[in-house]
Amino acid sequence: MGKPLINTKIIQITSGRGPAECCWVVAQILKRFLEAASNKGIEYKILHREKGIENRTLQSVSIQLKSENLSRFLSQWTGTIQWIGTSTFRPQNKRKNWFIGLYEIRKCEQFQILERDITYQATRSSGPGGQHVNKVSSAIRATHLPTKTQVLVMDSRSQHQNKKIARARLQEKVVELQLEALQSGIKDQWKNHLTLQRGNPVQVFKGSDFKKNRIVKHYKKQRCALKNELREQLNN
Known part of the structure; x- marks a missing residue:
């Protein structure tokens, strides 16, 4: 089975x-x-x-x-x-x-973003005053192509770790954007539905x-x- x-x-x-x-x-x-x-x-x-x-x-x-x-x-x-x-x-x-x-x-x-829709770009992490934290390009800029949403992650010195964090944050931002887009339509549907269904909870x-x-x-x-x-x- x-x-x-x-x-x-x-x-x-x-x-x-x-x-x-x-x-x-x-x-x-x-x-x-x-x-x-x-x-x-x-x-x-x-x-x-x-x-x-x-x-x-x-x-x-x-x-x-x-x-x-x-x-x-x-x-x-x-x-x-x-x-x-x-x-x-x-x-x-x-x-x-x-x-x-x-x-x-x-x-x-x-609400689920696909890996093939994400591009990753390595860049150098920068500190206060524009100083480089290190000479290695460990920061990651991730872009979700369908929505053009971007995040820049420089939490870790590990490029691999920053990539994982970037994907998670990108997922959160895309979900937030899609939910906001649905809000107005759902509210209008709810107003009509409420008028019809109040007597049948x-x-x-x-x-x-x-x-x-x-x-x-x-x-x-x-x-x-x-x-x-x-x-x-x-x-x-």
Whole structure:
């Protein structure tokens, strides 16, 4: 038997354009989501955080996940998430229902840079006042050709070590650039999605202790609609 297929996906938890309360919910959901992922043996890496206005709040966070059967796990989280509770920032606010979204970012392979797309150029390390640290060309300038992103590394006297560091830093910069490019589009998609999906959350939490609320599915409206459609067909 072959090795199990490891999937890689990137998800974003976002408050959309919601107020500070929604940003607080994002921070709370992040804790619950990572805890659930760890319990399932899913590897995760936080790629980007966008802080909210208030302390301990997040407007959005992007996470890379690696594991088998990610689709099954994410099916329980992807969509609208609801919190039922009193605002911690505006206790007098009568609103009790707050909504955020958790989405999968498609084509996450874009976030992996390829070695063939990188050029390395050795150069002499320079110290204060333009003095050369050594006469050997140990510093490395790495360029990611598709995005024209560059980094210059002179941390070590070893050219090989600087090359490894340069590649890692280049990866981080490219991921950051790609995430920034996705932000505006995701926010617009989230605004439209929120309008349609507020009445159908995939997860519901309540209270200041953020307890999970059991979702009870009701099919009364669907049954009534089917009965009315059947009557119309019989009458015709």
